[in-house]
Amino acid sequence: MKKLLSSAALAAALLFNASASAQSAPPAQPALIPTETFVLANGLRVVMNVDRSDPVVAVALVAHVGSGRETKGRTGFAHMFEHLFFLNSENLGPGGLDKLSARVGGEGANGYTNLDQTVYLQTVPKDALEKMLWAEADKLGYFINTVTPAVVAKEIEVVKNEKRQSYDNQPYGHLFPIMQAALYPADHPYSWTTIGSLADLSAATLDDVKQFYRRWYVPNNASLVISGDIDPKQTRAWVEKYFGEIPRGAAVDIPQPRGASLPTTKRLMHLDSFAKLPQLTLVWPTVPEGDKDDAAVELLIDALAQGPDGPVYRAVVEQAKVSDAVRGNSWDEQMAGVAMLQVRGFDGVPLDRVASAIDSGLARFGTEGLTAARLERLKAVREAALYEWIGSVRGKVEAIGESETLRRKPDPADVMLSQLKAVSVDDVMRAYRTYMPGKPRLEVGFVPKAQPQLALSNAETAKVVEEPIVQGAEAAVDQTAGRTQVARTPSRIDRSVEPPAGAEPVVTMPSIWTGALANGLALSGIEDRELPVARFEIAIDGGQLRDDPKKPGAASLVADMLTRGTRTRTREQFENALKALGANVSVNVVEERTIISGTTLARNFGATAALVHEMLTAPRWDPAELALAKAAATAGVQASRAQPAYLGQMVARQAMYGTGVLANDPRGTPQSIAALTMEDLQRFKAASYSPRAAHPHRRRSEPGGGAGRLCRAGARLAGRGPGGAWLGSVRRAGQDSDPVLRRARRQTVSDHAGAPRPGARRVRLVPGAGEQLHPWRRRLCIAPDAGAARG
Numbered sequence: 001m002k003k004l005l006s007s008a009a010l011a012a013a014l015l016f017n018a019s020a021s022a023q024s025a026p027p028a029q030p031a032l033i034p035t036e037t038f039v040l041a042n043g044l045r046v047v048m049n050v051d052r053s054d055p056v057v058a059v060a061l062v063a064h065v066g067s068g069r070e071t072k073g074r075t076g077f078a079h080m081f082e083h084l085f086f087l088n089s090e091n092l093g094p095g096g097l098d099k100l101s102a103r104v105g106g107e108g109a110n111g112y113t114n115l116d117q118t119v120y121l122q123t124v125p126k127d128a129l130e131k132m133l134w135a136e137a138d139k140l141g142y143f144i145n146t147v148t149p150a151v152v153a154k155e156i157e158v159v160k161n162e163k164r165q166s167y168d169n170q171p172y173g174h175l176f177p178i179m180q181a182a183l184y185p186a187d188h189p190y191s192w193t194t195i196g197s198l199a200d201l202s203a204a205t206l207d208d209v210k211q212f213y214r215r216w217y218v219p220n221n222a223s224l225v226i227s228g229d230i231d232p233k234q235t236r237a238w239v240e241k242y243f244g245e246i247p248r249g250a251a252v253d254i255p256q257p258r259g260a261s262l263p264t265t266k267r268l269m270h271l272d273s274f275a276k277l278p279q280l281t282l283v284w285p286t287v288p289e290g291d292k293d294d295a296a297v298e299l300l301i302d303a304l305a306q307g308p309d310g311p312v313y314r315a316v317v318e319q320a321k322v323s324d325a326v327r328g329n330s331w332d333e334q335m336a337g338v339a340m341l342q343v344r345g346f347d348g349v350p351l352d353r354v355a356s357a358i359d360s361g362l363a364r365f366g367t368e369g370l371t372a373a374r375l376e377r378l379k380a381v382r383e384a385a386l387y388e389w390i391g392s393v394r395g396k397v398e399a400i401g402e403s404e405t406l407r408r409k410p411d412p413a414d415v416m417l418s419q420l421k422a423v424s425v426d427d428v429m430r431a432y433r434t435y436m437p438g439k440p441r442l443e444v445g446f447v448p449k450a451q452p453q454l455a456l457s458n459a460e461t462a463k464v465v466e467e468p469i470v471q472g473a474e475a476a477v478d479q480t481a482g483r484t485q486v487a488r489t490p491s492r493i494d495r496s497v498e499p500p501a502g503a504e505p506v507v508t509m510p511s512i513w514t515g516a517l518a519n520g521l522a523l524s525g526i527e528d529r530e531l532p533v534a535r536f537e538i539a540i541d542g543g544q545l546r547d548d549p550k551k552p553g554a555a556s557l558v559a560d561m562l563t564r565g566t567r568t569r570t571r572e573q574f575e576n577a578l579k580a581l582g583a584n585v586s587v588n589v590v591e592e593r594t595i596i597s598g599t600t601l602a603r604n605f606g607a608t609a610a611l612v613h614e615m616l617t618a619p620r621w622d623p624a625e626l627a628l629a630k631a632a633a634t635a636g637v638q639a640s641r642a643q644p645a646y647l648g649q650m651v652a653r654q655a656m657y658g659t660g661v662l663a664n665d666p667r668g669t670p671q672s673i674a675a676l677t678m679e680d681l682q683r684f685k686a687a688s689y690s691p692r693a694a695h696p697h698r699r700r701s702e703p704g705g706g707a708g709r710l711c712r713a714g715a716r717l718a719g720r721g722p723g724g725a726w727l728g729s730v731r732r733a734g735q736d737s738d739p740v741l742r743r744a745r746r747q748t749v750s751d752h753a754g755a756p757r758p759g760a761r762r763v764r765l766v767p768g769a770g771e772q773l774h775p776w777r778r779r780l781c782i783a784p785d786a787g788a789a790r791g
Contacts, residue, residue, distance in 0.1 A: 076196015
């Protein structure tokens with residue numbers, strides 16, 4: 001139960017199936033992902049799932065080999081193979097897979113490698129399924145002869161650069177290398193990262209690559225997973241045709257558990273050249289995937305870290321006020337597992353204070369325990385994340401592929417759900433006592449290089465291998481060097497011929513219903529009977545455009561404050577009320593609008609809409625919450641300044657918008673955030689949030705639902721509540737009577753000093769004609785400096 005079920009991901013889960021816990025389960029429930037499984041004579045396991053919700057198919061080729069299969073001195077091979085597999089094969093040719101995917105309308109070939117598996121997957125229209133099976137078989141069985149020393153040399157350089165980007169030149173990028181080396185003995189394959197050692201990669205030869213391929217990339221160490229609008233009988237025939245003659249390899253066993261080795265607590269520190277804020281990570285050895293305590297450990301981490309009522313969250317965020325969040329994760333893999341708590345402190349906060357706050361929260365949990373009601377909420381959120389994961393064909397093949405790697409069984413969702421539901425309060429508390437208090441743990445502190453005084457006291461400096469950066473140190477590599485026509489491996493079929501496309505898919509577009517409320521709020525939506533949930537979005541014109549250029553950040557702070565309680569509910573009460581409905585609501589600011597979005601059980605949409613109405617009409621405006629919101633926004637801006645992509649975006653904004661409001665970070669600056677007052681935010685809210693400037697969209701209802709009922713439920717947004725009716729005088733964006741937006745939309749491309757360049761072209765953003773659902777989808781109109789003309 002990992003990947004999308006980590007604590008960080010679960011905090012953003014959108015829905016849960018409340019009825020599942022409210023009703024007793026019938027004797028025999030149908031599988032969440034019905035499958036048909038067969039095994040070819042060469043050992044390839046094939047899992048098929050029929051999902052006719054859309055005319056698409058996801059295909060995943062899962063090689064049961066990750067960095068956990070490597071040996072010391074030969075690290076990074078599994079990940080490098082992920083790269084090599086996309087380059088060439090005997091019948092696809094150089095770059096053939098990407099070309100094929102683009103030509104058939106696929107989403108693009110993709111892949112990833114972790115400790116236990118390497119997965120190649122993509123989603124294509126259903127008429128391209130045979131083509132994809134032909135291509136995947138060509139990769140698995142007819143690839144290695146196309147690999148040359150030049151190809152290996154080139155890809156080694158690509159992987160090296162990926163390591164530099166992902167580890168060496170990222171804030172906190174060395175965390176996992178430090179963690180893994182400290183937790184596991186040197187001969188344990190989890191003691192190194194998936195990307196491997198640069199020295200090992202540099203020493204790799206073509207013979208090394210071929211040996212790795214012949215050992216691990218064989219049918220009896222792989223699973224082929226297919227989910228979508230398929231004909232199972234025809235699909236099986238295609239699989240047998242293209243994969244059946246690939247030779248079986250040597251026998252491969254499933255790795256056995258081998259846990260972390262941490263006899264005593266270790267305290268490590270690293271002076272980070274890129275980090276802007278201090279960060280502390282605490283790690284406890286726990287159990288591998290599938291252990292009887294696995295689900296209990298995951299719920300334990302959720303109970304500790306999730307706000308607003310997690311004891312560690314409260315101790316760190318609300319009491320010590322050293323950070324705006326606590327991140328938790330249970331990292332459970334095939335051979336071993338660990339539990340982690342992580343806090344990124346505010347600027348200048350010593351990590352000893354952070355550690356003290358975490359320990360205070362842990363002690364409180366040990367004393368007060370966990371209530372049954374809170375455990376049920378945590379379980380519901382995890383259940384929701386599971387449904388979200390398997391809601392698409394891609395999610396289904398990923399989930400099945402992971403289960404195939406771990407257990408050679410295709411029933412991940414049912415196993416996860418049954419384990420989750422079986423966990424009791426006693427199980428969680430037993431897991432806490434077994435793995436946490438008084439047990440050895442790893443403490444890893446990262447602090448900005450210029451602030452060593454923030455480091456953990458009595459910490460040992462972690463060993464980090466930092467590659468010296470020398471421009472031009474590596475010679476250019478031509479991967480086409482030595483490329484010759486590869487003799488095709490004999491086959492009983494002509495593999496050089498690409499299969500024909502199937503019958504053209506038929507796509508039935510849903511009809512759009514519309515309506516309007518008395519307060520001027522226009523409605524539109526579609527019905528989707530696949531899941532018993534409702535999704536909604538309200539887009540309010542303005543967003544960052546309504547900020548004061550001299551005091552930016554008000555739009556984002558107002559959005560944050562709206563979710564921090566209402567006049568009659570604290571933030572904790574408001575969030576728990578949403579969870580009780582199976583609902584999640586967020587408010588986000590983009591350049592030209594503020595977007596209120598959420599998901600709820602369809603039968604609870606009316607009650608959810610009432611809570612949204614309460615949020616809009618009667619925000620709490622709690623000074624303590626404002627202080628937390630401002631601290632979080634400031635920390636977010638500071639942390640972003642260590643990201644090259646963010647810095648590039650800000651340079652581009654300033655080049656495009658000069659001194660205009662869109663030149664700013666939507667969150668503002670640390671100075672502007674500090675200067676904004678509660679009165680500023682209240683005035684901004686009153687001037688900007690109006691149903692007449694909003695565009696609500698709604699989709700999804702349970703079977704038997706109807707647009708009329710959802711439209712009536714949506715009327716709660718116009719009704720009366722603690723704050724009265726949602727009314728307002730702001731007119732819809734694009735109308736000439738809104739001078740704020742009219743002025744803000746006129747931006748000029750300028751030089752670095754903010755003055756228009758001589759002869760520069762002006763850029764004016766104007767609304768598209770006749771657009772009802774998104775009237776401010778922008779058209780870019782460019783004209784000479786003499787005047788800006790409409791396009």
